[in-house]
Amino acid sequence: MKHIHKYRRINIASKGKEKYNVFKCMEPDCNHYLPQENLIIGRKSICFSCGNSFIVKTKNFAKAVCEDCKGHSLESKVEDILKDIGVI
Numbered sequence: 001m002k003h004i005h006k007y008r009r010i011n012i013a014s015k016g017k018e019k020y021n022v023f024k025c026m027e028p029d030c031n032h033y034l035p036q037e038n039l040i041i042g043r044k045s046i047c048f049s050c051g052n053s054f055i056v057k058t059k060n061f062a063k064a065v066c067e068d069c070k071g072h073s074l075e076s077k078v079e080d081i082l083k084d085i086g087v088i
């Protein structure tokens, strides 16, 4: 069944080598994965937070999360609080 993959970074061991990371689709019954981290950039993924599809722009994540959901991340919440109390 065709679907938009839902990427998560996982560690896999290869023969005789150090462990390395790949991005794997976490949908049940889907064995798709990207053998190189760089291949994730520009791919469509399902967001783990909101479930919408989006284009991945970075490989620096453990679970795929879209820009909108990243906007609600801890970092921006801290920024909001600092603004509220007049620090920034």
Ligand SMILES: [Zn+2]
Pocket: 003, 004, 005, 006, 025, 026, 027, 030, 031, 032
């Ligand atoms: Zn998939």
Ligand SMILES: [Zn+2]
Pocket: 047, 048, 049, 050, 051, 052, 065, 066, 067, 068, 069, 070
């Ligand atoms: Zn999202």
